[in-house]
Amino acid sequence: MGQRIVVIGAGTAGARLGLRLESDADVTLVGAEPHAPYNRVLLADVLAGRYPAEVTKLPDPGPVLRDRVVRIDRAARQVHLADAEPLPYDSLVLATGSNPVLPALRGLAQGLPENVHAFRTMDDCLALDGAVREGARAVVIGGGLLGVLCAQALAERGAQVVLAQQGEHLMERQLDSEAAELVREHLKLRGVEVHTECRVREVRMQGGRAVGVALADGYALGADLIVLACGVRPSTQLAREAGLEVRGGIVVDDELRTSDPAIHAIGDCAEHRGRTYGLATPALEQADALADFLQQGKGSTYEGTRSLTRLTLSDAGQLPLDLATFGDPSIREGDDVIRLTDATRRTYRKVVVRDDRLVGGVLLGELGAVGALAEAWDAAEPLPQDASLHHLLTHDGGF
Secondary structure, three states: OOOEEEEEOOOHHHHHHHHHHOOOOEEEEEEOOOOOOEOHHHHHHHHHOOOOHHHHEOOOOOOEEEOOEEEEEOOOOEEEEOOOOOEEOOEEEEOOOEEEOOOOOEOOOOOOOOOEEEOOOHHHHHHHHHHOOOOOEEEEEOOOHHHHHHHHHHHHOOOEEEEEOOOOOOOOOOOOHHHHHHHHHHHHHOOOEEEOOOOEEEEEEEOOEEEEEEEOOOOEEEOOEEEEOOOEEEOOHHHHHOOOOEOOOEEEOOOOEOOOOOEEEOHHHEEEOOEOOOOHHHHHHHHHHHHHHHHHOOOOOOOOOOOEEEEEEOOOOOOOEEEEEEEOOOOOOOOEEEEEEEOOOOEEEEEEEEOOEEEEEEEEOOOOOHHHHHHHHHHOOOOOOOOOHHHHOOOOOOO
16 A cells, blocks of 8 residues: 545645546545535636536546545644544645635624625636626725636626726736736626726625625625635635744745644645745646655655636637737836737737846737747847837747
8 A cells, every 4th residue: 555645625736636546555535525626717618608517527537535524633644624524644635625715794794695606626616606696786805816707697697797806906916007008998888887096885784695896985886795805815724823934824945844844735725935825737737746755765756837818708609819918017117018009809919028037918809929939038138139119929939
């Protein structure tokens, strides 16, 4: 028998690790959700009705123990479960993912009413799918990527959608204000009413149900259903209670080990070199790196992920809006920047060059140049002397 490995979490990272290790070790995956491992990235498409829920299923990692972990006993090297006997381990992997941020709003002190939903899990998606109706008034609180995708999906289902974003513009983590305005226009054309710099202070209740929200400026919005899409934070409670080092996430080194060498962490819950990712590509790369390390015992390290985020905002019968972001598109003093905007074609492109290296970019509407740009960014090498910034944004990248 090989080493006993327990993986807590059967999401993207945990399922990938289980798939990689199933033939080489005694692996037990523990997942609290009742569903087979699935791809969260596709939940908005399921909600919109574009795909059935079955399409989200990930490759089968083998049996998953459906239970909730209540405690980690590091001294005894055991994982204590809510409904089963403790699991012994030689190596423990935390792939606990992240939890939705539920804002402290008046009206929600006793938990979420039946028509107020988070949007993070398959159960959240299925509950929303059952609640949305043609003409229903929906308020989505939060204008990040998840909020934008959810608002569009609800609109596609025929709901009257208002998207309330506290920040200055939509998708602040990915986009600058110019690019965000194109996304706002995209949503507006699909019937979504977008309010930015708009803080919700209260969920108004009546007879145990939410009937609307009150805004900080005194304005009120009626609602048949409310979605909380206020971001996520790494799920670190088990690690904290076990005495592991936790900052923003569970701190890991280049071998994805926590402060206890017998315990590793991967995916959304892990903080590597001061960074948590919250994206599928880093989760998969971390799972692969850890699988190599556990199989070989040495020689495989994870040095971070340089990933490109690419998605399509679309709905049935409408023109899609393609989006790609990579690196750090924020601008510092001394950077070289070029923006190309075509309002008629609804396209926007921006690249940032720092010390002769391409460090980030945003493209909306037309992604013909994204392959060459991503290649230049990933190489992290000085650009050729004859490569102008304008050429970087042509379809072939200019080099």
